[in-house]
Amino acid sequence: MREFGFELRLCARLEAGGVPGLASDDGAGEPGNADAGVVARQLGTSVHAAGGRIVDTVCVLPGPEFETRVALASDAIPLPAIEAEVGVGRFRRVTSVFDDPPERARRLAERGREAGFLELDRQNGQTVVRQTGRYPDWVGGLVGVENKPDLGRPGDLEWQTRHDASLGVLDYAVVATESHVTRAHLNRLPDAVGVWRVNFENEDASTSGADDPVDSPIEVIRKPERLDSAGPGLEVLDSKPGRTDVRPVTADAKARQRLRIAERAFGKGWRTYDLPACTEHESAAEADTETLPFCAYKDRLVDAAAECGPECPGYNPVDDEKAPVTDLDAERERNTAWRADAGGRRRQSGLGRFT
Numbered sequence: 122m123r124e125f126g127f128e129l130r131l132c133a134r135l136e137a138g139g140v141p142g143l144a145s146d147d148g149a150g151e152p153g154n155a156d157a158g159v160v161a162r163q164l165g166t167s168v169h170a171a172g173g174r175i176v177d178t179v180c181v182l183p184g185p186e187f188e189t190r191v192a193l194a195s196d197a198i199p200l201p202a203i204e205a206e207v208g209v210g211r212f213r214r215v216t217s218v219f220d221d222p223p224e225r226a227r228r229l230a231e232r233g234r235e236a237g238f239l240e241l242d243r244q245n246g247q248t249v250v251r252q253t254g255r256y257p258d259w260v261g262g263l264v265g266v267e268n269k270p271d272l273g274r275p276g277d278l279e280w281q282t283r284h285d286a287s288l289g290v291l292d293y294a295v296v297a298t299e300s301h302v303t304r305a306h307l308n309r310l311p312d313a314v315g316v317w318r319v320n321f322e323n324e325d326a327s328t329s330g331a332d333d334p335v336d337s338p339i340e341v342i343r344k345p346e347r348l349d350s351a352g353p354g355l356e357v358l359d360s361k362p363g364r365t366d367v368r369p370v371t372a373d374a375k376a377r378q379r380l381r382i383a384e385r386a387f388g389k390g391w392r393t394y395d396l397p398a399c400t401e402h403e404s405a406a407e408a409d410t411e412t413l414p415f416c417a418y419k420d421r422l423v424d425a426a427a428e429c430g431p432e433c434p435g436y437n438p439v440d441d442e443k444a445p446v447t448d449l450d451a452e453r454e455r456n457t458a459w460r461a462d463a464g465g466r467r468r469q470s471g472l473g474r475f476t
């Protein structure tokens with residue numbers, strides 16, 4: 122299976138059934154499925170190398186105030202808005218709470234307002250700001266999954282997993298594959314990195330409350346070990362035979378990056394795919410999700426942004442007016458705690474994009 126389709130189907134499974142193979146909080150008892158409070162795709166995790174490491178799938182495990190975050194705002198809240206010395210009750214001058222030049226301070230405040238976290242007003246000729254609600258402690262953990270359906274074509278897998286294990290911005294790192302996993306495969310990965318074997322042909326697998334749930338399509342081959350996400354880390358910038366370039370990362374920088382990742386995951390989710398504007402397009406289902414972009418001509422899920430259009434031999438454009446309306450945000454609302462109208466402001470970008 123191609124990585125794109127594999128990734129979407131796995132996201133649907135994680136959202137519906139949780140993250141398998143994690144130790145219980147106190148380290149006792151059998152590991153079980155942890156609730157994947159938020160599932161998102163394609164998020165950068167590097168601290169120094171912007172855009173350096175893009176993790177395929179990130180799950181944010183719910184922390185103690187997860188519900189408060191859900192109620193606060195539906196979009197990602199920018200880190201500067203969270204970190205600024207803005208309280209909930211009293212309005213304060215924008216230029217006094219952001220440690221930036223006035224123009225940039227106003228832009229940052231505006232971004233916080235657009236996200237629904239800050240409220241702006243004018244008082245005595247000054248722009249003033251306050252929070253719409255206290256920022257909660259909502260992140261219980263970050264799980265990063267690298268999707269490699271075919272371990273015979275590993276690409277940068279060794280570098281990617283070394284980066285994750287060494288930096289420790291995630292709490293757990295996992296490789297997901299359809300391949301048979303050998304001892305040699307495991308030996309090439311850092312010990313802390315878990316491995317799942319995924320077989321979607323376990324079609325009866327149920328994560329949606331059926332009366333008689335059977336096996337999950339995800340088999341835990343090796344459980345991930347908890348990474349040192351609270352301490353300092355080393356970011357692997359480059360790795361060649363005989364030489365690895367690393368750069369230290371402080372615990373504080375990691376904490377800020379973790380919050381940034383969690384917020385991006387919350388705002389983005391995983392239904393960020395385009396839908397083909399082509400008569401060959403059909404909606405496909407996986408677990409509780411029914412909107413996956415399936416192509417009858419290619420008989421598989423397709424990445425519309427990369428594959429669909431006049432260059433495709435099967436392309437047959439749909440009449441704009443007849444194009445089906447697919448509300449991906451509505452499906453996210455049905456299947457998860459997330460709300461498109463959190464904080465009393467309805468998010469605008471709800472409808473699926475047709476390419």
Ligand code: SF4
Pocket residue numbers: 397399400401402415416417418419423425428429430433434435436437
């Ligand atoms: S454009 Fe090609 S790949 Fe896309 S839905 Fe149509 S036939 Fe399938």
